Amino acid sequence: MTIYFRKRQIVLPGEVLAEGNRIKPGEGTFKEANKILSAVVGLAEVKGDTVFVVPLEGVYIPRPGDVVIGKIVNVKLTSWDVDILAPYLATLNPVNALGKQFDPIKNDLRRIYDVGDIIVAKILAFDRTQPPILTTKERGLGKLQGGRLVRMMPTRIPRLIGRRGSMINMIKKRTGCQIVIGQNGLIWISGKNIEDEELVVRAIRQIEREAHTSGLTDRIRALIYRNGKKEEDLNEH
Amino acid sequence: MSIKNYSQEELFKDGVRIDGRGANELRPIKLEVGVLSRADGSAYIEQGNNKILVAVYGPRELHPKHLARPDAAILQCVYRMATFSVDERKSPAPSRRELELSKVIRGALAPAIFLKNFPRSTIDVYIQVLQADGGTRCASITAASLALADAGVPMRDLVAACAVGKVNGTLVLDPNDVEDKLGEADMPLALMPRKKLITLLQMDGRMSKEEFLEACRMAINGCMEIYKLQRQALIKRYMVIREEYEGGEEEDA
Amino acid sequence: MKEERRRMHDVLSEIERRFIVSLASKERRVDGRMLKEMRPVTIETGLIKKAEGSAKVSLGETKVIAGVKAELGSPFPDEPNKGVITCNAELIPLASPVFEVGPPQEDAIELARVVDRGIRESEMINLEKLCVIPGEKVWVLFVDLYILDDNGNLFDASSYAAVAALLTTKIPEVEVNGDNVVIQDERMLLPIDEVPVSITFSRVGGRLFLDPTIDEEKAMDCRFTIVTDKEDNVVAVQKSGDGILSERDISEALEVAIEKGREIREKHFYPILKSREAEAHG
Numbered sequence: 001m002t003i004y005f006r007k008r009q010i011v012l013p014g015e016v017l018a019e020g021n022r023i024k025p026g027e028g029t030f031k032e033a034n035k036i037l038s039a040v041v042g043l044a045e046v047k048g049d050t051v052f053v054v055p056l057e058g059v060y061i062p063r064p065g066d067v068v069i070g071k072i073v074n075v076k077l078t079s080w081d082v083d084i085l086a087p088y089l090a091t092l093n094p095v096n097a098l099g100k101q102f103d104p105i106k107n108d109l110r111r112i113y114d115v116g117d118i119i120v121a122k123i124l125a126f127d128r129t130q131p132p133i134l135t136t137k138e139r140g141l142g143k144l145q146g147g148r149l150v151r152m153m154p155t156r157i158p159r160l161i162g163r164r165g166s167m168i169n170m171i172k173k174r175t176g177c178q179i180v181i182g183q184n185g186l187i188w189i190s191g192k193n194i195e196d197e198e199l200v201v202r203a204i205r206q207i208e209r210e211a212h213t214s215g216l217t218d219r220i221r222a223l224i225y226r227n228g229k230k231e232e233d234l235n236e237h
Numbered sequence: 238m239s240i241k242n243y244s245q246e247e248l249f250k251d252g253v254r255i256d257g258r259g260a261n262e263l264r265p266i267k268l269e270v271g272v273l274s275r276a277d278g279s280a281y282i283e284q285g286n287n288k289i290l291v292a293v294y295g296p297r298e299l300h301p302k303h304l305a306r307p308d309a310a311i312l313q314c315v316y317r318m319a320t321f322s323v324d325e326r327k328s329p330a331p332s333r334r335e336l337e338l339s340k341v342i343r344g345a346l347a348p349a350i351f352l353k354n355f356p357r358s359t360i361d362v363y364i365q366v367l368q369a370d371g372g373t374r375c376a377s378i379t380a381a382s383l384a385l386a387d388a389g390v391p392m393r394d395l396v397a398a399c400a401v402g403k404v405n406g407t408l409v410l411d412p413n414d415v416e417d418k419l420g421e422a423d424m425p426l427a428l429m430p431r432k433k434l435i436t437l438l439q440m441d442g443r444m445s446k447e448e449f450l451e452a453c454r455m456a457i458n459g460c461m462e463i464y465k466l467q468r469q470a471l472i473k474r475y476m477v478i479r480e481e482y483e484g485g486e487e488e489d490a
Numbered sequence: 491m492k493e494e495r496r497r498m499h500d501v502l503s504e505i506e507r508r509f510i511v512s513l514a515s516k517e518r519r520v521d522g523r524m525l526k527e528m529r530p531v532t533i534e535t536g537l538i539k540k541a542e543g544s545a546k547v548s549l550g551e552t553k554v555i556a557g558v559k560a561e562l563g564s565p566f567p568d569e570p571n572k573g574v575i576t577c578n579a580e581l582i583p584l585a586s587p588v589f590e591v592g593p594p595q596e597d598a599i600e601l602a603r604v605v606d607r608g609i610r611e612s613e614m615i616n617l618e619k620l621c622v623i624p625g626e627k628v629w630v631l632f633v634d635l636y637i638l639d640d641n642g643n644l645f646d647a648s649s650y651a652a653v654a655a656l657l658t659t660k661i662p663e664v665e666v667n668g669d670n671v672v673i674q675d676e677r678m679l680l681p682i683d684e685v686p687v688s689i690t691f692s693r694v695g696g697r698l699f700l701d702p703t704i705d706e707e708k709a710m711d712c713r714f715t716i717v718t719d720k721e722d723n724v725v726a727v728q729k730s731g732d733g734i735l736s737e738r739d740i741s742e743a744l745e746v747a748i749e750k751g752r753e754i755r756e757k758h759f760y761p762i763l764k765s766r767e768a769e770a771h772g
Binding site: 071073074083089115116117118144145146147148149188194 | 497498501502503504505506507508509513516518520
């Protein structure tokens, strides 16, 4: 196959990325005859015989298995509507929240999650024929309280997480903050004080802005270490 | 406040148009991407005295639900002109012209978008003309294409648009308001540049068969020039940030 | 239909609401401002050449553009010797996920009327000087506001845009020959007597926030706008929304509105007034 882009080149919709007989179109691309083209603005990459584009912009498209943070916007008789900042409103059914049968006459769904509540959930299912179905039954899922919410472009979330969680774990450790990341671009932060939380927010904003540059990990590490707590202070608590 | 009445002769004399351009010259174009904070994607264009702002929302949930298509997103385009965008104040209510333009602009953008990727949703394109000086539908399409890319909407290609007019018997590229109103013909065209697939083509006035084909050729070339500017505008924001940290080694697209 | 979209976007989560209120108890806000601190304001005038006057205001990320168009028309029968000024506001869908296509609804109408009230009641423009033929022909000024980006506090941003546009509006000089009005080529600035400044608060968790952001507006009980003139007189007031205000809120807001009103007038409108004078004498 012939590759027409340089490493980390920014590509645009309609640009020809590669040509060949056995190449496959990955995320953010499409195929025409034996050419792979970009469908979005992003960074082009090749892995094996698949060419894909990591988008720099775009709304969150639900994927089964993703952990997302959502807001309850409607409590219906037998289910909740959850806004997960996607083109589709998600549904949470009581059987996936309670783990047992739900009786609408005896129980009020509002007692579990009410309008305005923020939940961490996992996407159980999503396809073109139905809205995303969520679950909060697993460990680590459920209602969030206190702390603060920060929005980040969903396309930059992988950068915030880092390879195998390296970036986010570094930030968590040095700031002592609890951080829950939703693939859909919502992040929940809870720390012992405002300064720690604000440091996390600063890091998020910088990562969002510079996601497509190199050397970012070092710069964020410098930001966190300059302002974060020492190991000893954290262990005191 | 109305415009001066030029004669056909005055409109094109000794190879020069009333704004000093040659027959095959575009007006100065300025493009900016990502100018609004709440829209999913946005772009701003100045083309000559045209000033147009475009916002894209979506893909997002469609209300009312019965308008949704089960197999694809719908594309909704709204083209509106500000009351103060023209010489005589325009009523804020949409005119029939604005409604027609909304529809043909949608037709110009839809073929480029992978609508089937987002069933039951809507992609909304809002075009606000702040100042109009001829060729607003083309400038709107050029900017809307960038706003769609800025919103991350997957597309087969960008869409570039350009018009050709006819003054004093001569075909002129990118006519301004005076040339539009007083000229003998106006032909807007939009295309997807990679394969030169035409997505908008309208004409009003009178052209011979040869003139019409020549005008198409001129418009297509004009679109290809505009396409270069679109690419630069999209890449610019990212390159500026990259250069801060990597010292500008990257080549222009 | 729009109710669903509005509900999604206007419902602020409990976490966000509590966060805003808890920060406020420490006299701080989410964007780092103090409770009585305004976001940066920039005003650009004369950007729309086809309009007789225009201004674009950025208040933080909120962006509003105002255009002034002038036409000769008939005066109101009960004020035959005065020019006419009329304000309209459009909350266009470009500016926010919750604005819809269509004619102005109650929010847009309220906004336009409050902006109008500040300009009219302060007697900013000497309408008598806009009379051309008494009882028959006067200048009619259309002030049209378009919201381009809603990040909160549309009232102040719109008011500043309308005022700045009017301060820089130029209308043609006219010559009256009996019944005939001849429009000249020369242009003149509008006759300005006052400069009203609008200052808006949101009441959140019992506290007044100056210049609210969109999230602070979603968390608010109600909105409170005070418009003052150069002499610190109150020329327009609007409590907007379903909540309540205490007497203490009112006196607190008044103090701040006068102080901040002066600051805004000095920083943004006096320079415009100065260049008007320079032009008149230049």
